[in-house]
Amino acid sequence: MKSLIASLCICLCVYTLQARPDLHKKPTRILVLFHTTSGGTWKLAQAIAAGITQQGATAVLKQVPAIDKNIANAAPGVPYADVAELPQYDGIAFGSAVHFGNMTAAMRLFLDGTVDHWTHHRLEGVPATVFMSAGSGAGREAAILSFWNTLAVHGMVIVPTGIMGAATLQKNIAQGNTVFGATSLASMPGSARPSASELEQATLQGAALARVAIALAAVPRTVQTSTPVATTDSIAIRMNRAGIVLPPVPAPAGNYKPFTRAGNLVYINQVALKEGSILHPGIVEKEISVADATAATRQTMLNVLAVLQAACDGDLSRVKQCVQLTGFFNTAPGFKDHAKLMNAASDLTVAVFGDKGKHARATVGAASLPVNSSVEIQAVFEIE
Numbered sequence: 406m407k408s409l410i411a412s413l414c415i416c417l418c419v420y421t422l423q424a425r426p427d428l429h430k431k432p433t434r435i436l437v438l439f440h441t442t443s444g445g446t447w448k449l450a451q452a453i454a455a456g457i458t459q460q461g462a463t464a465v466l467k468q469v470p471a472i473d474k475n476i477a478n479a480a481p482g483v484p485y486a487d488v489a490e491l492p493q494y495d496g497i498a499f500g501s502a503v504h505f506g507n508m509t510a511a512m513r514l515f516l517d518g519t520v521d522h523w524t525h526h527r528l529e530g531v532p533a534t535v536f537m538s539a540g541s542g543a544g545r546e547a548a549i550l551s552f553w554n555t556l557a558v559h560g561m562v563i564v565p566t567g568i569m570g571a572a573t574l575q576k577n578i579a580q581g582n583t584v585f586g587a588t589s590l591a592s593m594p595g596s597a598r599p600s601a602s603e604l605e606q607a608t609l610q611g612a613a614l615a616r617v618a619i620a621l622a623a624v625p626r627t628v629q630t631s632t633p634v635a636t637t638d639s640i641a642i643r644m645n646r647a648g649i650v651l652p653p654v655p656a657p658a659g660n661y662k663p664f665t666r667a668g669n670l671v672y673i674n675q676v677a678l679k680e681g682s683i684l685h686p687g688i689v690e691k692e693i694s695v696a697d698a699t700a701a702t703r704q705t706m707l708n709v710l711a712v713l714q715a716a717c718d719g720d721l722s723r724v725k726q727c728v729q730l731t732g733f734f735n736t737a738p739g740f741k742d743h744a745k746l747m748n749a750a751s752d753l754t755v756a757v758f759g760d761k762g763k764h765a766r767a768t769v770g771a772a773s774l775p776v777n778s779s780v781e782i783q784a785v786f787e788i789e
């Protein structure tokens with residue numbers, strides 16, 4: 406009885422994971438990227454991260470490399486960010502010391518390295534917020550607003566703080582709270598800085614950013630490129646127009662993974678599985694018609710694309726090209742129309758990806774194929 410219940414539980418888990426691909430989704434990841442010279446911005450960054458974590462998102466704390474290498478690192482142990490990684494995140498909280506009513510030169514230099522992201526629209530629609538550590542606070546609001554200019558040019562979704570934390574603000578000392586983002590008044594007397602209220606506003610700011618990032622992570626990012634190629638939206642629209650609906654990712658039937666990634670290449674192998682059984686099994690032209698084998702080929706390629714989507718974390722716009730498709734067909738000796746059958750897979754790939762879907766191709770006749778599938782497809786894609 407116990408083993409029967411255990412088997413039922415395992416079956417239920419496997420079924421749930423197959424039928425609910427959303428359960429494979431990664432948690433929302435938010436970068437907290439800062440530059441500090443004496444540690445104040447780092448303390449605010451930790452409060453921002455706490456707010457992000459409170460909402461169930463993952464906060465990744467990183468700092469911007471200093472320009473003046475003679476100044477000791479005020480946030481030892483915090484890894485340095487690479488400009489290239491920015492588009493990976495679902496949101497970014499930017500923090501900087503206030504220098505002459507502006508962000509620091511190190512932060513400016515780092516952001517000046519994002520031109521390639523800008524021209525490829527990679528940060529468009531990504532939620533962002535700004536927090537800063539000041540001295541007296543002179544020009545701190547102007548500093549946040551001028552920081553926002555860069556984020557606006559990137560098309561990021563800017564999250565302000567409004568009057569968050571105002572209800573519990575300790576009013577007997579000067580506080581850095583602004584409606585644009587948390588700041589700290591590091592050189593003002595009356596409290597260790599950042600003050601409890603300044604840290605509280607930063608925590609609320611992190612939480613506000615996380616809520617927006619979590620919500621937006623559920624929809625595809627509008628990514629446009631400077632060349633007229635497929636985008637997230639155009640892929641979705643094209644698939645919709647063509648009536649292409651991807652099935653759930655088929656679970657592996659043995660000791661292997663649905664895909665492997667080596668560098669930027671993704672390797673996928675699928676058969677004609679549909680809703681738990683093989684569509685049109687058997688030998689082409691002997692046990693099944695060419696029309697049935699064509700339908701099985703299309704189903705096999707749909708399975709490949711479902712796996713590919715999982716490999717891209719749900720974002721097919723990350724596909725740079727279909728490198729190669731190889732089709733194996735269960736055929737009797739003398740069969741010659743492998744290429745015609747394979748067109749069902751090739752046409753589907755081009756329908757989804759446009760020019761990026763054009764590929765090198767091989768087709769092979771086989772005396773038998775696993776689980777009596779009439780077709781098996783091996784696919785290699787290059788992704789970002």
Ligand SMILES: Cc1cc2nc3c(=O)[nH]c(=O)nc-3n(C[C@H](O)[C@H](O)[C@H](O)COP(=O)(O)O)c2cc1C
Nearest residue numbers: 442443444445446502505506539540541542543591
């Ligand atoms: C070059 C320079 C310019 C500064 N400009 C301002 C300023 O315009 N307004 C202000 O309130 N504080 C200013 N400060 C003070 C810093 O913002 C303050 O020390 C801050 O807390 C540093 O942040 P950090 O601890 O994260 O390095 C300036 C400091 C330096 C070194």
